[in-house]
Amino acid sequence: MKTITVLVGSLRKDSVNRTFAQALEKLAADKFRFVFPDLGAVPHYNEDLWQDLPQSVSTLKRQIEEGDGVLFVTPEYNRTFAPLLANAIAWASRPYGKSSFMNKPGAVIGTSPGAIGAAAGQMHLRALLPVVGVIQLGQPEVYLQWKPGIVDADLAFTDATTREFLTKFINAFDTFIDRTALDEAA
Template identity: 50%
Template sequence: MKTIAVVVGSLRKGSLSMKLAKAMEAQAEGRFVFRYVELADLPMYNEDLWENVPASVTALKSAVESADAVLFVTPEYNRSIPPVVKNAIDWGSRPYGKSSWNGKPGGVIGMSPGAIGAATAIAHLRSVLVTLDVVLMGQPEVYFSYRPDTLDADGRFASPDTAAFFETYLKRFDTWIARTMQPKADTQPDND
């Protein structure tokens, strides 16, 4: 099974983004292992902190580097990405020459109660991730508009149409990861 580092762009208990990620995790059972990257303990990026690297930064970098791919699930704040997401991206991209994001297969999805379902945040996030060499899946795009009946009592997609849409996304993401992931160092073939 492929391991996915999941970066959820909201810290609140009732996060819609986390609910969406959990619903996708339930649907992906048996194909993916979702590992949620902890963002709440990351200090605001400060170059001086590299002198004594916070454990939360080391954990972030390790989670991303050990995963087969990364999935960003984000809300939209003021027509852009939440600061907690940008902060995680900045920490993961440093120190210079040791970016955890480099060459990592990735996906970006968003959900909000608004009509455009985080579309602007996703556009901003994509432009940042491309500069860091995250190999982003282009289609299908997910700008999901949340409604109270989106999920059932068990946290799964309530509508067969919604479940089918996310099934398509998960299948495409699986194929994308297989096509683009770099071989792990310990699995490199010998060149005799």
């Protein structure tokens, strides 16, 4: 069982990205245990706060470091990724040389009611992650258009094709984490 730190870029109570992450957690229950850091508790990035580091930040860094992998789940805002994620990533990437993401296997997914399924937002995030040390899964990309009923009240994906596709993603991420660990050990 692998522990995946899941960073969801929305604080909204009815966030489709959070629901997506929770449904994926259920689909991946035989492989992954998801940990959801409280990104809403993390203050806006301010260099001065390192003098007396807020506990929310040290907890975030620890949760990322302890995980076997990190999953970024982003809404698309104005064709880029969510500012909540930008803030969390800034904190976790510092102090310089001590990024919590260093050599961590990571993957990006996201959903939007729009037809491109947060693809543009994800691309910006994918460009950023190597800078902070994430070793990134390339395929499969997950651009999910969120439609009413895509997930039922028990957080199960209702469509078999979607379920199959997301199972492929889960298996690919699982294998990728194993491969990255082997590379690190070598």
